[in-house]
Amino acid sequence: MSIARCPACICGGLPNLQDRDDSTHPMPIFRILRLNRQHMARLLLLVILTTASSVVLLVVPWMAGHLLGTMVTGQEGALKGAVGVLAACLVAIAMLSFLTADRMVRMSAALLAELRERIFDHVQRLPMAFHDSRGKGDMLAVMTIEIAKLSEFVAVTLVAVPARLLTAIGAMIVMFTIDARLALLIPTIVPLFYLATKIVGRRLQGLAVQIQQADARAIALSDEALQIVPATKAFGQEAAQYDRYRQTVRKLEGLMVRQGRIYAALDPLISLIAAFAALAVLWFAGHDVSDGRMTASELFSFMFYAALLTRPVGSLAHLYGQIQTARGALARLSAVLAEPTEDVGAAQASRRPRAHGAIEFRNVHFAYAGRDPVLTGVDLRVGAAERIAILGANGAGKTAMINLLMRYYDPQVGAIFVDGEDSRTMGLSALRDRIGLVPQSALLFNATIRENIAFGAVGASQQMIDDAARLAQALDFVASLPYGMDTVIGDCGLRLSGGQRQRIALARALIKDPAIIIFDEATSMFDDEGEEAFIDACNDALHGRTVILVTHRPATLALANRIVTLEDGRIRELRADERRLQKVSA
Ligand SMILES: Nc1ncnc2c1ncn2[C@@H]1O[C@H](COP(=O)(O)OP(=O)(O)O)[C@@H](O)[C@H]1O
Ligand SMILES: [Mg+2]
Secondary structure: OOOOOOOOOOOOOOOOOOOOOOOOOOOOHHHHOOOOHHHHHHHHHHHHHHHHHHHHHHHHHHHHHHHHHHHHHOOHHHHHHHHHHHHHHHHHHHHHHHHHHHHHHHHHHHHHHHHHHHHHHHHHHOOHHHHHHOOHHHHHHHHHHHHHHHHHHHHHHHHHHHHHHHHHHHHHHHHHHHOHHHHOHHHHHHHHHHHHHHHHHHHHHHHHHHHHHHHHHHHHHHHHHHHOHHHHHHOOOHHHHHHHHHHHHHHHHHHHHHHHHHHHHHHHHHHHHHHHHHHHHHHHHHHHHHOOOOOHHHHHHHHHHHHHHHHHHHHHHHHHHHHHHHHHHHHHHHHHHOOOOOOOOOOOHHHOOOOOOOEEEEEEEEEOOOOOEEEEEEEEEEOOOOEEEEEOOOOOOHHHHHHHHOOOOOOOEEEEEEOOEEOOOOOHHHHHHOEEEEOOOOOOOOOEHHHHHHOOOOOOOHHHHHHHHHHOOOHHHHHOOOOHHHOEOOHHHOOOOHHHHHHHHHHHHHOOOOOEEEEEOOOOOOOHHHHHHHHHHHHHHOOOOEEEEEOOOHHHHOOOOEEEEEEOOEEEEOOHHHHHHHHHHO
C-alpha cells in the first residue's frame, strides 16, 4: 500500500522527517483518526465554543476601556451599564470555558480510545515479518504516548486555532477602527514575531523528534528489563541495566530541559515585544489624547486590545512546536497503519469436511529478511495421522519449517500443501484452525489456567477445557494449585514450572481438536520421568492426528513412526540403521 501525498495534512507536504524508517510521508491526520460525521460535529461544536469565547473576550477590552474612560471623565450614569455588561461577559467567559474544557476532554479521550483500539487491532494482525523488524518498545511507544499526543493535539490544540486567529484578527480590526494610525504600528512588529518563531521553531523541530525517540527507547528498555529480571539477577547485571536505563532517561531529561527552555523563553519574549509596542503606542497616543484627537476610553481600549493580542500570538507561536511533535507522531503512526495486515480469511471450519492432516513441503526455499537462506529445497510428505520426528542441529531451520507451515512467513520458492491444497490459497484461519502448535516457549498470559487453555478455541466450554487439561496430563498439578483451574499464573506463566507451562500449552493446542499437532521442542522442559508420563498420555491425545515432533529427546522419538533430519537446508530420511540406533537409545 502506498501512502498518498496529502495537501490536507498538518505537515503541509514537507517530506523531511529526520527519522529512522518513517521517511514515508504521513497520511492526513483526518484519515488517521477516521474522523466521521459525528466526530466532525463534535469538533465543530468545540470550534464554535472556543470561537464564542473569543468573541466575548473581544468585547471585554472595549467595555473595560469604556469603563475606565467614564471613570476618568466622571459620567456616573454610563458606569452602571458598563459594569453590568462587563460582569455578564465575565460570567459568559467562565461558563464557556467550563463547557469547552469539558468537551475537549471528552473529545480527546474518545479519539484516544478509538485510536488505541484501532492500532491495537491493526498491530496484532500485522505479519510476523513486520514484528521481526520493529522493536517492541518502539511499538509500545507508538501505541501509547504517540497516539495520546496526537489525539490531544487535535481535540485541544487544533480546535482552538480558529478562535485564536479570530481573537487576533478581531483585536486588530477593532484597534484599526479606534485609531488606524496607531494600529499601523502592529504590522511593524509582525516581522519580529515571525523571526522569533522562526528561530525558535528551527530548534524545536529537531528536539521534538529526539524526544520521541528517547521516550520510545525508555519504554523499550523498561519493558525489556522487566522481562529478563531473572537473567539480570543471575548475571549480576542490575547496575549495568540501571546504567543503560539511566543514560536514556537522563538524555531525555536534557532534551526536555532544552525544549522547556525554548518554550520558557518564548512567552517572555513575545510579552516583551508586545510591551515595547504598547510603550510605543503610549508615546504616540499621549499626544493624540492631549490634542483631543482620541478619548481616554479609546486609548484604554486600544491598550487592552494590544494586551489581548499577545495571547493568541503567543499560543500561535507555541503551535509551531506542537505541530512538530504531532507531525512526528503522525509519521510514525502512518508508517504502522500503512503496513498491510494479514488476511486471515473467513472462519469457516464448520463448513469444511473434517481435515485429515496430510502435509507436503514441495521444494521449499526460505530465508529470513536480510539473512542467508535457511531452507534450500525442502521436500517432505507427511501422511494423515502419521507421526514424524524432525531432527536437526540448532539453527538448522526446524522452527522455520513450522513457521512456514503456520504461514507466519511464506517461502520464497516452492509451496506447502495441507490436505492437498496449497496453503497460500486456503485462507489463514482455515489453515491455522487445523494445526495445534505447542511451541518451544509456551506463550501464556497472566490469567487463570482456565483462561489460558480456553485461548486455544473460541467459545470453549468448561467441559472442553477440562477434557483438554485431562488429555494433556495437567489435571494432577492443577489440582495441587491453590485455586485449581482458577489459579492466576503470572506473566508468561511465571508462577509455573517449565513442564507445567508446556502441559497447559498442549491442553491449549488440543482444545481445538486439530488434525495436525506440532511439538516444537516442546518436551525439552520435562525431566525424564515427566516426559515418559507425558508420552504415555500423549498416545491417547494424539490418536488419529498427524504429529510433527521437533525434538532431540529419545523418549519422544519413541512416539514417532518415522524420523527425518534437516541438514543443510534439506530433509533427509534417516537410514534404517540410523533409525534403529535412535530407537535403541530411546
Ligand atoms: N525471526 C528471525 N529473523 C531472522 N532470522 C531468524 C529468525 N528466526 C530464526 N532465525 C535464524 O534462522 C535460522 C534457523 O532458525 P530456526 O529455524 O529457529 O532453527 P532451529 O532448527 O533451531 O529451530 C537460524 O540461523 C536463526 O538465527
Ligand atoms: Mg527451533
